[in-house]
Amino acid sequence: MFSINRELSFIKNRKIFYIISITLIIIGLSVGFIRGFNFGIDFTGGTMFQIDMGQEVPVADINKVLKANNITADVVHAGEQNQEVIIKTVQAMDTAAREKLLNNIYAEFDITEKAVLSVEQFGPSVGDMLKENAVKAVAIASIGMLIYIIVRFEWKFGVAAICSVVHDVLMLIAFYGLFHIPINNPFIAAVLTVVGYSINDTIVVFDRIRENLGLMKKNQTEELIDRSINQTLVRSIMTSLTTIVAIIPLFVLGGETIRQFTLPLIVGITAGTASSILIASPIYYQLVQATGGPKYKAKKSKSKV
Structure with missing residues (x-):
């Protein structure tokens, strides 16, 4: 396991991360809508x-x-x-x-x-039903996670986490639109898997932020969040990297159907890891700044990350 000796400043550079993410999403979605997404038989009939x-x-x-x-x-x-x-x-x-x-x-x-x-x-009606059900599934999952995070943490964490999930889904769709990759049923299954994986990674960072809230002094929100991200950075990167390394052989050696599931997993896990670090926490920071500072201070957790 490697270690990072110098703390990185994520909150200070948050606008750069926002611009990069929004640019990638806009480019991918624009190309997808202009050229047309490559929907497979499951959606087009x-x-x-x-x-x-x-x-x-x-x-x-x-x-x-x-x-x-x-x-x-x-x-x-x-x-x-x-x-x-x-x-x-x-x-x-x-x-x-x-x-x-x-x-x-x-x-x-x-x-x-x-x-x-x-x-x-x-018939194309089957594809329309699949699209509708896919949107419903992602919406229901997001609402369920939002409720859980609000109860377990607070609403600011919940809003930031859902923004991160939306970012991951849009990034995945943009990737498929940019490279004109066929979209079929396995893609929907992969999206739901990525949503669950991404929220788990985000919760790890948020849990560390919550643990550190009891040690925070006034006007130290930025330092606290940066420190929390740095404390979980190695864990987040290594966990995602290990998962991707395990998926790559399936992508290389598996058949076409397996590749249709593993490719969005690889892209989604990469985007999810990045958003947990670079998107979710900065959004939480801005919500805290907009509402006058964090009002929630939990007891120190005994869990280890």
Whole structure:
């Protein structure tokens, strides 16, 4: 475990952190809205084929056939020894288009129509419902965390924590908008995971601030918060780094579906760690300054961070 001998000034440089975060979010969201977010079949609707190829066929070979038919789709392996492929198009294909694509696949890979295990059509209404439920899930989680933090700490901590969570979600969406990465169901699961992980990291910093409140003298809010962040800095960085190191092998070695879940986790955990240190605590500081100083002083906690 490494240590930091010199205390860093986070509150003093808070405006720099705000500007960097807001700039990144605006750029990512602007590119996403102008170019259009890359919503997958789970959100746009489309057609899904599951075909038994009889052997493991490279995804690149399947994509060649799809490209020849001007079809954009996600292709993943399935079944024992990856002998099956699942093709998810983002276009709703009619009967003629489906038959044309399947005939090309039969001819290219020397299989028959018996190899087709299933063909399913998804309407855009399903995608709209998923978007609505995803927003509701994040909102309910945020409200629940806000209530808990207000009861456990005070409202200033709660507001600062929710601002941090919103920052993480927006940063994740901006990242996907900027790099045009497909957004599917695993993305929603990853967002909810990141929300929980981020709030936990933020609570650790806030708990240390609360412990130090009993030692605070008048007009020492900035020094106290900086000291609290520095006291938990190594813990926050090392915990997140350890988690990311464990996820990276899944991202590299896992299939396409696993990557759709692990990529937003890596990005979200990174953003969550940064926001817990650089966003949440400075926002709490500004709320304290705006309301005339902290009014809550808890007994010293025996917990160790």
